């Protein structure tokens with residue numbers, strides 16, 4: 717049995733999560749009437765590349781892959797993880813390689829200094845692979861705190877969390893909300909796309925493994941197809957996270 721890390725869910729942790737959303741912000745106003753969808757793949761399992769990134773690529777869409785080099789080739793509950801050659805190939809195909817720390821540890825357990833060292837280690841490894849410095853970051857497990865948000869805001873154009881939010885008029889670039897692209901959430905995903913078409917704004921998705929029997933943190937190829945079809949039907953533009961931020965006028 718593979719053990720799966722779960723962030724703390726005690727009352728204090730839940731309160732901290734709620735207050736963190738409101739603090740350390742880097743707000744960006746979103747232009748009215750403009751709608752964008754972004755797809756992000758975290759960690760990332762080989763199945764997420766083969767059945768997710770590549771399928772989106774067939775539509776001419778670029779994704780963001782949040783890479784933790786310390787997970788290369790690891791076998792865990794998400795399946796077999798990508799390797800260094802996969803990261804290079806994704807970069808060469810024009811996808812965004814985002815920062816996700818080297819060790820993929822919970823930031824609230826590590827503390828600010830160690831998270832920064834962990835990011836430095838990951839960036840050094842990516843750089844050694846010929847991949848340029850990441851422009852955006854995703855908090856492992858979505859866990860963060862106000863001090864970290866502020867520092868990440870200076871280092872990255874944007875940092876994605878996992879708060880289940882769609883941004884309509886404004887986004888906090890230091891904690892970009894995201895909806896799970898999970899098979900048990902497919903109805904919510906499709907209705908969020910339809911709603912975005914009416915309201916405008918920015919909807920980002922995150923997922924992990926994409927396979928016939930996915931983990932609780934992934935989806936089936938059929939779910940991926942259903943979401944792709946909903947986006948195509950809507951006519952909404954698809955951009956990776958860094959390009960969406962640039963399009964919306966967000967700068968470093």
Ligand SMILES: [Zn+2]
Nearest residue numbers: 758759856857
């Ligand atoms: Zn992750």
